[in-house]
Structure formats: structure tokens, C-alpha cells
Amino acid sequence: MLLDDTQHDSLDRFVRASLARLTLGISPASVVLTYLDWLSSLALSPGSQAHLGQKAVKKQLRLVQWASHSAFDPNAAPCIDPLPQDRRFKDPAWRHFPFNVLYQSFLLQQQWWYNATTGLRGLSPHHEQALEFGARQWLDVLSPSNYVLTNPTVLEKTLTSGGTNLLRGMEHWWEDVQNQGLGRKPAGTEDFVLGRDVAITPGKVVYRNHLIELIQYTPSTKDVHAMPILIVPAWIMKYYILDLSPHNSLVKYLVDQGHTVFMISWRNPTEEDRDLRMDDYHQQGILDSLNVIAQLIPDQKIHTVGYCLGGTLLAITASALARDKDDRLASMTLLAAQTDFREAGELMLFIDEKQLAFLEDLMWAQGILDTKQMAGAFQILRSNDLIWSRIVNEYLLATRQPMNDLLAWNTDATRMPYRMHSEYLRQLFLNNDFAEGRFRVDDRPVTFNDIQIPVFCVGTEWDHVAPWRSTYKLHLLSDAPEVTFLLTNGGHNAGIVSPPEHPSRHYRMATALDGDPYIDPDSWFEHTPIQEGSWWPAWQEWLMERSGPLVPAPDTGTKAYPPLEDAPGSYVRQI
Template sequence: MDDDTSDAHQIYPFDRFLHAAEARATSGISPASVMSAYLDWAVHLANSPGKQARLMEKALRKSVKFSAYLQRALTRRQEGPCIDPLPQDRRFQADDWQQMPFCALYQGFLLTQQWWDNATHGVAGVTPHHEDVVSFAARQMLDVFAPSNFLATNPTVLRRTMEEGGMNLVRGTQNFLEDWERTVLHQPPAGTEKFKVGENVAVTPGKVVYRNRLIEVIQYEPTTKKVGAEPVLIVPAWIMKYYILDLSPENSMVKYLVDQGHTVFMISWKNPTEADRDLGFHDYIDLGVMRALDAVRGVTGGVPIHTVGYCIGGTLLTIAVAALCRDGSDWIKSMTLFAAQTDFTEAGELMLFIDDSQVAYLEDLMWDRGYLDARQMAGAFQILRSNDLIWSKVINEYLMGERAPMSDLMAWNADATRMPYRMHSEYLRSLFLKNDFAEGRYYVGEKPVALTDIHVPVFIVGAERDHVAPWKSVYKFNLLADTDITFLLTSGGHNAGIISEPGHPHRHFRISEKKEHEPYVTPDQWFENVPVSDGSWWPTWDAWLTQQSSGSVDARPVGNADAGFAPVCDAPGRYVMES
């Protein structure tokens, strides 16, 4: 028995090396996870003759419907399509698609897509997770062959090619070759060089007033004579660089807050390397949030703090605030969460990539390198939005020859970071897989923490089209916590919904307040009953912060040398520059 155990431990490192090598070839996606989902679906479908008969019936009915549609189209008696695209599918909106033979191509494609959606759903016995994976995989494979993706079957591209004598394809080829070269050389996308940190993005004046091996804390210079009595500390996600909240001056949330009379502090996370592989989730709580709170209190004289967390930075902040409230601390004045989940049972399509097999696979990949490379994460996000991030790029930039102009938000998105092995493994297992925090099993110190420990006012922002933190998942804070909660739902997605500065066109939001002990309202009921307001939500949040504050004081100087927090260097600091 001992010999067998010893042999197993000797083989295990080889297994990890093998899995790590495989993962680099599969973009970090576990073949075993995908195969398990497929076999679950295929075996149950093979043993369901009733479902098979129903699918054959649907195929026959679609064939008859499509034949009738073709007959009407050929005889110019068209009365409309036989199937409409989904509301978010904008590939076939142009008038050119309504003419033969292109209308036949896209209608046939949509009918095929609908049939496969029926085939991958409703098979009795298939686990919901496996059903989602198979349905998603089928949709991705079908999208590869969409008629919009090819020169010969896309009438809009054909028209452009004839009008320009093929010069659009010449430009498209140049765009493709440039992108391929940049990918091979691990260079950022074309156009990002126009946005330089500290020169035209992340330029709000300030100083780094604290630094340790994991974070820098930036304090921004005041622009008003009076400021709110309580400062604001922002905890961004470590999966991103902080300056998404300090982009260009016209859409910088940091600058907006400073100009409204807030003393603003920001955490800037270190971009981890292999040497940081053993930094764990609790290190991010202790060396990150807790030390940042210490620094802000040291600079400002120990006043309570308005805390703000974005994405998984918000999840981290919530755990830290719950621990502080549990222990009777008076450090926190309020908490604001931007697109941050605290319960992961409905975490959206990202859950497609999270199961025991997938997490074990990622752990082997991270174990080999000591961190999760940003390219693996970027690949997953691109697959989730393949029509917007992959195929639209193929059509617009490679077939139409139109290079999309680079924006500050797009340049920031390309400035990716890494995640250390231990922290990311603990995060995926404890929060995503086991949902320990929402279910009261997550420990900080020797005692568990829960959302019910939080008894400070909370402001929560969800985004309507957020595919990373779906708003209904973010909304579950209302179900699990028992404190005063203001919930705001904004238009846009995970990033664009948050960067919604005043004057930004086509913005709207809904907002309501739930007092402590008030009954719970489901998200669908909430959505139906809460009216829509036009414009940016930033002024509404600023008014809420002011309402939670205890007045104003004279603007504070940057840093506090007497308390041990003398300025270290100018903002944006050193860590944000690390690649």
C-alpha cells in the first residue's frame, strides 16, 4: 500500500505538466469537462426516442416552412421572414439581406440554429450545467458558419467590394496581418499606443501614500475648498488595472468624485509574477483591503470611510466589510458595489467554464506558471461574446476593411493583468464552486462571515447587459443581507455601464431603496415596477454619498507624514505600469 501511494505522488507532477501543456493548446478549456457535458447529453438523447421523434417532427415542419418561404421569395410574394433573429442578433439587419439568394441563406441558418437549440435543451436527465455547456458549444460552432462571416455569402461585403474595386479586401488583409503579427509578438492591439498611462489616461493628480508587496494606495489632490467629512476608498478588481475608473479626464469617475468634493483614495494592485504564486485570497483581504483602510484612516485621522468595490474587488470588499462589522468595527461609513456578485449560484455564462474538472485543469496550468495569464481570461470573455468580439471584427476589419477606432476603454481592456495561482484557485473553489460566502461557510480569522453581518448603508449598481456579473445575480444581495440597500440598474454592460459619465448619450437607469427588515421583491417584479430615469447615474450616487456623510470639512492635504503616510511618488504610481 505504501509503495502504491508513493508511486502515485511521483506520477502526479508529471500529470500536472501534461495538463499544463494541454491547457496552453486549448486556451485553458478542459477537454474532459467538455466531453463530460457532451456524453451526458448524447447518452440521454440516445435513450429518449420521444425527444428524437419530436426533433424529427420539428425538422420536417421547419423544412416545409422554409420551402414555402423560398417559393414566396422566388415569386416575389414575400410577406416577411419565416423566422426573426433574436433581438440582440444584428447580423442580418441590412436591406441587402432581404434579397434572394441572401435571404434564403440567413433564414436557413437561423432555422438550423433554432433546431439545434431545441435539440440541446429539454433532454430529460441531463444536468443543467451540462445542458448549458452543450447548447453554448453548439451555438459557437454554428456561428462559425454564419453566412455573414464570408465574402461570397455576405451581400453587404459584396456591395462594398464592388464599389471599391476590392480595396476593402486589401485593407482587410493588411489589418489581419498586423493583428497576426501583434498576436505572435505578444503586442497590444493596434491603436493602444495612443493611450499612455500617466499621459492621457490615469492623469488625475495625486500621490501614492502607501505601498506594500501587493498594493499601492493613491490619494488624489482635492479641487474644492471643502470636502466631505468621510473619504472614499475604491477597491477595483485585481483582474483589471484600476484606471478604468480614471480614464480620460472627461470620463474619469475619480476626477468626477474629486470635483464633487470627495477625498478619494484608490487601490492599485500589483501585477503578480511567478514569485507571487503563493499569495492567497486572505492575503488580498489582509495586505489589500485591510492595509488600505489602515492607510486611509492614518491619512485622514481615523474617520469612517465610504468604501467602493468594483467587480471581484467588490466581492473582496464585501467579505472584508462583513468581517469588520462582525467584530464591531466602526471603520465603515457606507459600502458601494459596482457589478459585484456575492452569491455565485446564478453567475451567468462564466459558469460554463467553472466546474470541478475545469478548475482542476486551470490549477495545473497555474501551478506550472505560478499565475493565470491574461490571455486565458481574455479568450474566455471573447468566446462568451463571440459575435461582438470575434465575428464582428472579422466582418468589419478584415472583410469591410474598416478598422474600428481605438477608445480609452478599449485600450484599458488590452492592458491586462495576471492572477496568482493560490489566490485564483481559492477564489474559484470557495466562491464560485462552493458559494461559501453566501452560505455562511467562509472564514475570516477564526469565525465565519456572512452578508447578514453587514449593517452599514449599501449602494449597489448592476448593468442590464452585464455578461460577467448578471444584474439578477448582483441583485441577490437584497435577498441575503438585512440592511438599508439602494439598488440601481443602469443601461450598458459590465464596463460601459459603470463608465457612464454625465452627458454620455443613450444612458438610463432604474433605482429604488429597500429599508432594513422590508420584504424581499423578486428582480422581475422590481424591474416591472421601478420607473426609468434618463441620463447618467453618477449624480444620483454622488447625492447618496453626500446624504450618508456627516457634513463637510476643509480640503485635506495629500498624505500625512506625521502618521507615517508621507507621499511615496506621484500618481499613477509604479504598480500600474507593470506589464
């Protein structure tokens, strides 16, 4: 039987989707092309080959000289220090022979491979980054910190405990295997129940459509600032990262400061939602929410806040509103959200034409991108922290990290609809359409520089999802009357969840007015002074100055939009 064109295409996609399930969505063709590009570039560079050979010899001699010296002087300075974020060799036990030689040899090898995979003339930047990343992943597998006999901390505990740590570690491993196989969450998450322990700020669901529930939080003050706040979280995560426990809930903090707060809670899509589009998230998500809030709090402009993907969608929506001369927005705050994706961090390593086509076929077959597939990609990005350090601590040292609200939230993942996620990856990550004026809403292009409201942008220093230098590029896109950029320490999640009581937070903040000269990110970082403490009060003061006078606190819901149920609602509970 002959196949028509559609059947040929379906067969191709089915085969690629089947393979993608085995490779966690990583395209073998993309990996092979990356390796061949490096190999051919190196083969045509005899000078680079000789230089790498010389470096290898010099590093070996350097290690031998250092080892000889350190044998007589145990306090000798190491010949190479780990990178600032590398905490594998911090224990003083690594300073004693033979473990000092092992870890120094590993770090020198790691440095050599970095030299071998970067700086080759003719190697494409994307392949160079992917190759360096891949080499780092393989080296991390071989790190002496990962094995009993080469990790002094693990070896000492094994000897002193008679190996009981390894037996308990095996129990931990078997428990994790069973939980994963049965689809159960990790032990300890049962202590963080939605509506009881987390997401407990009082409020009501005042609107629901197929894609969202809109939560209006109950005022905790007699009077409130006139202008309400709409928060748009990422749909790749459950919204309650911004409403964790009472002591670290951004929602509760804002409500207690006298703000009327609304929150979008996204539906967790299933295969039936495969054809949801970015336009649906724009229309049914943000625009519907703005329309409802305008009915509940009439005659007031609305402050908007977007986190991660939600911030990107908010920027697109704000651009469309500005294009259409719609002046409902009072301000826009972007939390760890990107608008220009040319330097979008190590996630870009998974985004090229072959890789994206491979992933699209996987989503086409499933109708969604599954939570396990997304979690795998994020774990690879931080393999030292999320994979290898966990193996060492939980399986070799047999010490379980106590569960907390943020870790429990991190296990409560969501899925991505096929069509929407494909549009997001292709139009934003791959083609950078929004930053370059090609992204279309209602079949007309939108551009960030149409936005003429105050903009507040928060980046985090150690963000692996939305690197702060990428979020800082907002300055190049914006013609807003003022752009305030704040950089806080911490990562993509922990840096945003930064309550005033947090003991080790600091931030930098500066405002650029329309007409001010551009300052590059590194110069900005060097010349903007550090301020101790959480960034929340600084941002809240910024909001308060732009939120109008105090007025009596509004009721939750109206006759037109009566409360449907208590917060946190139903959608956030979907598995």
C-alpha cells in the first residue's frame, strides 16, 4: 500500500518521537553534528593541536611539582582553585594526600577540556557552547567526589560506620525508585499540603475559564492602595511559588502592605489541550483577567507583575495594548523574565532547528511535553547541584536533605501543550521574534518599545534559566519613560522568594530615565552599590509611590463575579 504525503510525515514523526522518549528529547543528530563540527575544526588546526599538547604536558608537570611540594608542606596553596560555584571540594579532608592530588588532577583536566572545546577558529558559537557543556557533563560523571574510594568524606564515614551509610543510602535509592515508578512524590512532600501549609493566603476564585482561575486575595488592612496588582506566573510551574508559607509568601507580603492582589492560576493541560496556542494564553489568560479586574475595581489602572514565562507573555500583552492605545496598565514588573532570547543561557543549548524539530515530534505524539521530560532538562543544566551532589549526600553519605516548602513546590510540576510550547520555543527562543519585531498578536506585529509605562525588572545573580545579563537587555528594547533594574543574589527561584527576614540577601538597583545613555551590564554591576536585605521592600515602595491614594478595602468578588470557591482553587490541585 502506498502512503500519501501526510502518512509519510506521520511515519517520520512517529519514529523520531519514539527515539526521543529514549533520549529525554535530545536529538542524536544535533549531538553528532556538534561533535563533527568540533572534530573537523580541530583537525584543520595543527597549531591548536600543538598548543593543546603543550598545555597537557605543562599541566602534568605543574601537578607533579605541586604534589612534591605539598608532600613536605601540607598547607601549600593549591595549584588550581575550583570555580566559585563548585562546592564539591570544600571539605578540609580534600587537602590531604592522596585526595588532594586526585581533586587537583581533576580540576586541571577540567581546565584542559575547556581549552580544547573553546576558542577554535571556525567552530560555530552554538556548537562551541554545546560542546563545552557536554564535555563538562561527562567530566562531572568522572569527578572523584562521586565515588566511595576517591571521596575522603564518604570513605571516612564508611569506615567509621562499618558501611551502614551505604546500606541506608541503598534504602534511600530504593525508596526513590519506588516513588518514581509508582508516580509518587518524594518523602516529606506530604507535610506541605495545598491550602493547609502552602498557598494559604485567604482569597476567592472570582473567575474561571478553560485556561485560568483568577484569584482575588482578601484584604488584610482596612484601607488599600487604589490601584490593584495582577500577578502572571509562569505556566511551566504552579503559581504558589509566590504564595508559599506565610513567612515567605510574596502575595501575603503585598496584601499586608495594603495592596489588592489578583493572581492567575493556570490550568495543568492534558493531551486534549494539545492545540492551545500562545494567543490563547494571551487572550484567556491576561486579557480576560484584566477585563474582570476592571469590573471589580473600576476606574483604576492596574499594576502588572510577570514571573519567568509569565513575564515574557506579560511583556507581549503590554506591547499589544500599547499598540492598540489601551492605557489600562499602570506599570509592568518583570521577575526573572526574558524579552530578548539571543543570550538566554544554557537552555539555548537545547534549541536549534534539529533539536527543536525532534522535540516537536515528541510533543506531537504525546500532545504535551511531560513533566519528567522537562525536569530532566533542568536537572542536566545544574547536574552538580541536582544530580551528583544528591547522589553523594543521599546515597553515599545517607543524609537526606530536609524537605521544605520550596522543594515540595518544585516537585509539583505542570505540563506544556504541544502547539503553545512549540510556538514559544520556535518564535521566542529560536527566532527571537519578539525582540526583533516579528512576533504577531491579532495578526499584527508587536514591539516592546511601544510600551510607555514605568517598568521594573528583577534579575537574579545565579539564574540558569533567565541569566541576568539577558534580562538586562530590556534596556536595549525599551522606550519607556523609566526602567528600574534590580539585581538580587540567589537563583531563579530562591532569589525571587526573598522575604525581608532572609538573613543573607542583598541587591543592586538603579533607574534609567528616557534619554539616559546606555550602560552595559558589567559596568552597571561594577558601579551600582550593593544594598543589604531583601528586594521586596524596595519594590513595594516603588509600587506604593505609583498606586494612588488609600481607599476603603474592596469586597472580594461582586454580583457580576461572585466568588466561585476559596483560594487556592481547583486548577492548582490538578495532577
